[in-house]
Amino acid sequence: MASASDKNRRLLMDLLETDGNGNCVDCGVAEPKWASSTLGVFVCHSCSGLHRNISQISRVKSIFMDPWEAEEVKFIASAGNNAAVAKYEQKIPAFYYRPTNTDCMLLREQWIRAKYERKEFIFVDRQEPYSAGYREGFLWKRGRDNGQFLSRKFILSEREGALKYFNKQDAREPKAVMKIQNLNASFQPSKIGHSHGIQITYLKDNSTRNIFVYHEDGKEMVDWFNAIRAARFHYLQVAYPGAPDTVLVPKLTRNYLKEGHMEKTGPRHTEGFKKRWFTMDDRRLMYFKDPMDAYARGEVFIGSKENSYTVLAGLPPTTQGNHWQFGITIVTPDRKFLLACETEADQQGWIAAFQKVINRPMMPQEYAVEAHFKHKP
Ligand SMILES: [Zn+2]
Known part of the structure; x- marks a missing residue:
């Protein structure tokens, strides 16, 4: 005779076949094999590891290996991926970067924290760090001569259409003014040798310039990234009036081919x-x-x-x-x-x-x- 646990597992497997549950709720990869008994969602193995970082909110177990209680399965049946998307992703700004399974760990981890831990897409006021049109703070920037990372003040201003950085804290003149018009940012953890590393490129005299930065705090780094995307989005909305978001969003930042x-x-x-x-x-x-x-x-x-x-x-x-x-x-x-x-x-x-x-x-x-x-x- 099949045990109660086997029966629960079979019910979970049936739920996997229902609409929305066939892909990881966080990264979209097919055939998730893990589920969160507290959020009621199905996730892939890789994302389940990131849910463990927020174990006070999400308790993840393997569908096929771990024991399941009837109550847990009942809750998941009442929730599911579509319901979670409707709740936790209800107010995502168009410019906000949604990572997929090919993106770096930091982007995927912060996406999961933003959704379930900080509930940034339920409470719009929590999006201020990247949607205000202005952001300033310190980043570690790689020096050109010896490759050492030095703390530098950065200011992103949508109104001025520029990202600037300063070599000294009290300096009036920025060391570089990078126009939002031709700015790009991409996560490059292995090249930079830091899991939060970002490469920022801009054009100067029609040639590409690179700078390499990181912030120790993962949320801060991803907030900078999305703030740059927000500034680019508003620039493009002015440059291409009436263009739909589906045309503008792929132009915000790009990874290298x-x-x-x-x-x-x-x-x-x-x-x-x-x-x-x-x-x-x-x-x-x-x-x-x-x-x-x-x-x-x-x-x-x-x-x-x-x-x-x-x-x-x-x-x-x-x-x-x-x-x-x-x-x-x-x-x-x-x-x-x-x-x-x-x-x-x-x-x-x-x-x-x-x-x-x-x-x-x-x-x-x-x-x-x-x-x-x-x-x-
Ligand atoms: Zn996933």
Whole structure:
């Protein structure tokens, strides 16, 4: 005879089949195998670990391995993922970043804390740290010369359309003024070597500049990130009046299409191959001597196939010098770029990233960007 616990487990498994419960309520990954007996939601293994950090609010157990009480199952049946979304996600600002299972641990942890612990999306006044249009505070910023992190004051002002930082606490003049118009921020924990690390990029004289920052407190760092997104959202709403949120939200911040080491040679193709760190930021291919350099050694615009851009596996047979085995040739209207990867997997990954933008027709504003690249010395 089946035990009461087995019966409860079967009821839970039936609930998994009902609407909304087939995906993790927090990150969306399919087939969750854990449930919270106090929140009444189904979560994936990875998110269940983050629920343990808020054990006073969420008690998680494995659907298949742990014993279940009839009362717990009854509560989960009365709640479920859809009900939890309706309650805990009722007032999420359009600009707020919703992490998925591929995002870093910090973003996912703070998302879960924001929802259930701080209830930020039930009580709108708790969103002030990122929705007020102004934010100031100290961040650890990586110094350009020795790579040490130093405490720096940052001010984000939607009204001024800028993020600024100051080298001295009492300094009147900011060390840098980064326009919200071309600001980007992305979490880069492994590159920066800190689980809260963010890379902020902006354009100066039409070249990309990087700074690397973190805050010891995870909530503060994610609040900064969402404050930047909020400022970008309001900037874009003014720049593109009437554009729907679905068009603007993907433009707020972006992750890189691909990053990693490749070798490259110079414009004459006789300079010898040098190992560089490459970053593919939408149509902008940049290369750096060090992954955390403040600015790129070079930037290449990658247009579309309609405009005579092509990517090919391999290198021309006349290629000189020692280089990694797996070549890539990028053909642009001006010249060929010869690159080499250490492994075939790297080569395939880079070709896929290049093809993604080459196969996408260029938008009118991208022609202006392309023209700017051509006028560079
Ligand atoms: Zn999950």
